[in-house]
Each structure stands twice: as structure tokens, then as C-alpha cells.
Amino acid sequence: MKKKKVVMNAEGIERSLTRIAHEILERNKGTDNLIVIGIRRGGVSLAERLCEKLSAIEGAEIMSGTLDITLYRDDALTTGKRPALEGTYIPFPLDHKRVILVDDVLFTGRTIRAAMDALMDFGRPELIQLAVLIDRGHRELPIRADFIGETLPSSLWENISVNLTDNGSEDEVVIEEG
Amino acid sequence: MPTGTKGGSHPQGRQTGVSLSDRRLEGTMNLSKKDMLEIRDLSPEEIDLILNTAASFKEISTRTIKKVPTLRGKTVITLFFEASTRTRTSFEIAAKRLSADTINISASTSSVLKGETLMDTARNLEAMNPDIIVIRHSAAGAAHILAGLLKQSIINAGDGAHEHPTQALLDMLTIREKKGSIEGLKIAIVGDIAHSRVARSNIYGLTKMGAKVVICGPAMMIPREIERMGVEVCYTMKDALQDADVVMMLRMQLERQEKNLFPSLREYAQYFSLNRDNIRLAKNDVIVMHPGPINRGVEITSEIADGPSSVILEQVTNGVAVRMALLYLLSGGVK
Numbered sequence: 292m293k294k295k296k297v298v299m300n301a302e303g304i305e306r307s308l309t310r311i312a313h314e315i316l317e318r319n320k321g322t323d324n325l326i327v328i329g330i331r332r333g334g335v336s337l338a339e340r341l342c343e344k345l346s347a348i349e350g351a352e353i354m355s356g357t358l359d360i361t362l363y364r365d366d367a368l369t370t371g372k373r374p375a376l377e378g379t380y381i382p383f384p385l386d387h388k389r390v391i392l393v394d395d396v397l398f399t400g401r402t403i404r405a406a407m408d409a410l411m412d413f414g415r416p417e418l419i420q421l422a423v424l425i426d427r428g429h430r431e432l433p434i435r436a437d438f439i440g441e442t443l444p445s446s447l448w449e450n451i452s453v454n455l456t457d458n459g460s461e462d463e464v465v466i467e468e469g
Numbered sequence: 470m471p472t473g474t475k476g477g478s479h480p481q482g483r484q485t486g487v488s489l490s491d492r493r494l495e496g497t498m499n500l501s502k503k504d505m506l507e508i509r510d511l512s513p514e515e516i517d518l519i520l521n522t523a524a525s526f527k528e529i530s531t532r533t534i535k536k537v538p539t540l541r542g543k544t545v546i547t548l549f550f551e552a553s554t555r556t557r558t559s560f561e562i563a564a565k566r567l568s569a570d571t572i573n574i575s576a577s578t579s580s581v582l583k584g585e586t587l588m589d590t591a592r593n594l595e596a597m598n599p600d601i602i603v604i605r606h607s608a609a610g611a612a613h614i615l616a617g618l619l620k621q622s623i624i625n626a627g628d629g630a631h632e633h634p635t636q637a638l639l640d641m642l643t644i645r646e647k648k649g650s651i652e653g654l655k656i657a658i659v660g661d662i663a664h665s666r667v668a669r670s671n672i673y674g675l676t677k678m679g680a681k682v683v684i685c686g687p688a689m690m691i692p693r694e695i696e697r698m699g700v701e702v703c704y705t706m707k708d709a710l711q712d713a714d715v716v717m718m719l720r721m722q723l724e725r726q727e728k729n730l731f732p733s734l735r736e737y738a739q740y741f742s743l744n745r746d747n748i749r750l751a752k753n754d755v756i757v758m759h760p761g762p763i764n765r766g767v768e769i770t771s772e773i774a775d776g777p778s779s780v781i782l783e784q785v786t787n788g789v790a791v792r793m794a795l796l797y798l799l800s801g802g803v804k
Contacts, residue, residue, distance in 0.1 A: 363538060363539075376526070377525065379528055412537070
């Protein structure tokens with residue numbers, strides 16, 4: 292049986308997201324032109340939660356979208372199997388917007404490279420900032436996150452999963468041997 | 470419910486050769502085919518995969534920048550030995566929106582006029598290393614011959630009176646969008662069934678997806694023993710249209726008619742055109758489809774073709790999405 296270790300529980304995730312929300316507001320001086328975009332699949336529910344927190348703190352509506360980066364991957368045609376396309380939903384231009392890009396785990400950086408290429412096809416944002424719950428290292432591209440829940444040094448053979456439940460009570464981040 | 474996993478995507482950590490995490494691959498499937506030749510050899514699961522992929526691709530065509538980089542560096546050749554506006558343009562737009570390079574060859578401007586055979590044309594094209602060849606030809610089986618001969622992926626864009634798989638797929642996508650599901654619907658296909666590759670591909674596809682397919686047309690345009698394809702045959706519009714959810718009108722293919730299959734177009738229109746009177750027999754929310762080009766006043770009146778039940782132009786829009794999905798699913802990956 293594979294070894295499994297819970298490295299972050301529901302309370303930990305909740306606190307991290309609250310802190311990140313405050314950091315985003317501090318860095319951007321409020322919610323003007325702010326747009327939150329979650330990367331499918333792991334970033335989507337985190338982006339929703341972050342959006343709720345930002346709205347609650349500032350009392351303002353914040354627009355959000357979801358991004359499917361499959362078609363922008365650098366291995367889109369070379370992987371044996373392909374993830375099912377789930378579609379992108381960004382029904383507004385990103386010109387002059389401050390985009391908060393959200394993903395669950397930052398690893399090689401290749402997903403973020405693909406996501407930034409995709410975002411540029413929706414306009415010219417004023418800036419893009421990256422928020423992730425876990426930074427596990429092992430970057431293969433010169434990419435870093437602006438907001439990080441937790442930095443978690445890991446070995447390449449380990450898997451890190453962020454498991455979010457609908458009501459949030461059993462959320463956890465798990466590290467297991469690959 | 471797990472929402473994400475990241476792992477094993479570093480070359481040193483790669484054991485299976487698959488650089489995506491296992492969890493992200495849940496519910497995924499590949500089209501394990503080199504070519505797209507006919508609906509007949511597709512499974513319902515494969516049809517679902519193509520339609521789901523196409524549904525995701527629709528969004529790209531609504532963007533300001535209508536392009537994704539997925540097929541960068543791939544070359545798609547469209548080889549058309551028969552006239553076409555819609556299908557050829559649709560394939561070209563689909564390929565371009567995926568960033569592939571496209572080259573169009575039509576018989577009227579090619580060495581076919583100088584007497585080159587299909588085989589020689591194909592071998593010469595192959596020597597230029599394209600990745601996908603889209604072919605339309607008046608001979609049934611032309612695409613199959615190329616598929617057996619060439620290492621490239623071949624997409625059948627219509628071969629004689631045999632099949633036109635991408636048309637059936639775009640029709641199924643349109644029906645699914647409008648009706649939610651294909652299963653259980655009564656779908657009437659009306660016209661010259663015997664000469665229609667659109668009818669043949671749709672009959673294979675729609676029956677596989679669980680629809681009740683009714684075909685209708687003059688007796689000499691209904692192939693014998695067509696019931697064996699799982700359809701019901703009607704000889705009057707009244708029977709065909711009664712309570713139909715979908716009516717698919719076929720183009721009267723004047724160029725394929727041997728002489729005198731019917732006495733006159735006028736008489737045909739009298740019995741088999743879709744008009745404001747007979748459409749009332751269908752369900753209130755019936756959708757009217759036509760693969761185009763329309764012979765206005767022959768198989769369908771302008772009033773109906775341009776009316777609120779018509780989804781004819783949405784079929785064209787969906788055609789681009791379906792072709793994008795096929796180009797994507799047939800490119801790269803494991804063959």
C-alpha cells in the first residue's frame with residue numbers, strides 16, 4: 292500500500308485562502324478591475340472560494356472565469372491519452388484587467404505558461420498575478436507565484452493532491468508516494 | 470471529491486510515459502483510429518467523445534482571436550474532386566482556427582485534368598509530408614483506398630453515395646444541443662435516400678444513438694431492404710412527419726439523377742416538400758434541418774427554411790466545431 296500523509300487539513304486550507312485574499316487586496320489596493328480565473332480542473336473551486344472571500348471582505352461583486360488550458364499545452368499532441376476538454380468560460384474581454392490566475396498546485400510551471408498564452412487570446416490584461424495553494428518546487432520554466440498558501444518541498448516521485456469537498460468540511464491536501 | 474492532482478510529470482519521475490496525473494485522465498478516452506472514414510464503424514462512445522469535444526471547441530469561434538495553437542506545424546490538405554463550398558471552407562476554417570497550415574486542391578485546378586490517377590495524386594501529396602488529408606470524391610470507397618495506401622490520417626468528406634461522416638456528426642451535435650439527447654427522438658429523413666451519403670451516415674449515427682429514424686421519399690428513391698439498417702420506411706409525408714421531433718430534408722441531387730427517376734421537380738415538390746401545411750403534423754418544437762445547398766421551392770419552401778423551426782445555419786456553425794474536434798482527435802497521440 293502506498294504511504295499517504297495529510298499535509299494540510301480543512302482549517303489550514305481555509306486560513307491560507309483567507310490570508311491570500313487579504314494579500315491580493317493589499318497588493319492591488321482593492322477590487323477595481325480585478326478578475327479571478329481558475330485553471331481547470333484543480334483551480335476552479337479554489338478560484339470560486341477566493342472570489343467569495345474577496346467579495347465578502349470588500350463588499351463588491353468580482354467577475355470570475357474558468358480556463359481549460361488543454362489546447363495550449365506544450366504536450367497537447369504528444370501525450371498518449373488526452374484529458375477530456377471541458378471548455379473555457381471567459382465571457383468578457385480581459386483588456387486593462389488585473390487578472391488573478393488560480394491553480395491548486397504549482398509544479399513545473401508548464402501549466403501556467405500555457406494559461407498565460409491562453410489569457411492573452413482574450414485581450415491585453417494590465418497584469419496577471421498567480422495564486423496557488425501549494426508550491427511544490429521543481430520548476431522547469433522561469434515562473435513563480437505571487438500568492439502561495441504553502442511551500443511544500445517534495446520529491447519528483449510523490450503526488451500531491453488537493454481534495455476539496457462541496458461543503459469544505461473534509462478538505463485536505465495529501466502527499467503520497469507515486 | 471478530489472479536484473486535482475499534480476505529480477509524475479517530470480521526465481525522471483515518468484514511469485508510464487504519460488505526463489498527466491492519473492486523476493486528470495479519469496473519464497478520458499482517445500479516438501483510437503488513424504482515419505475518419507465512416508460513421509458505420511464508430512461506437513456510440515466514440516460518437517459521444519467527438520460531440521463532447523466539438524461542444525468545447527464552439528467557444529473558440531466566438532472569441533475575438535479565433536485561434537488556439539494546438540495544431541501548430543501540422544499540415545492539412547483538402548483534396549476535393551467534387552464541387553463544395555460549405556464542407557471545404559468549413560474544414561479550412563477548422564484547421565486554421567487550430568493553427569494548422571492548409572492547402573486546398575480541387576480537381577478543376579489540379580493535375581487530375583491532365584489524367585493523373587487518384588493513386589498517383591495521393592502518393593505525390595504524401596511525398597510532401599502532410600499530416601491529415603481530407604478527401605471528397607464521387608467514387609464510394611475513395612477515402613478508404615487512400616487510408617489503406619497512405620500513412621497520413623484520412624478524413625472522408627463525402628465519397629459518392631456512400632458516407633459523409635462529418636455531416637452526420639454536425640447534425641447529431643445540432644440535435645443534441647436543441648433536444649438535449651438523441652435517444653428516443655423521432656427523426657424523419659426525407660428525400661432521395663438512395664443517392665444520399667448524408668442519409669446513410671445519419672441513419673448509422675442516429676440509430677446507434679438510440680433515435681427512431683423514419684425515412685420517406687418516392688418509392689424509386691428508397692433502397693430495397695433499407696429496413697435492415699434499423700429504419701422505418703414511409704411513402705407519404707403525412708406518416709413521416711406525424712409527431713416528429715426532427716425533420717431532416719435532403720437536397721434533391723439533380724447531378725446524381727440518372728434520367729427520369731421522377732417525372733418532374735414540380736410533381737416531386739407537390740408530394741415531398743416541407744411546407745407550412747404539412748409541418749403542423751410534427752411536434753410543436755420540431756427542428757428542421759438541411760445539409761445544404763437548398764433547392765428552394767423543391768424539397769423545402771423558403772418560408773420554412775428561413776422560419777423559426779429552421780436550424781440550418783446553426784448546422785453550418787456546428788460543422789466547424791465538429792471538424793475542429795476531428796482534426797484534434799486524429800492528430801498526434803498514439804495511433
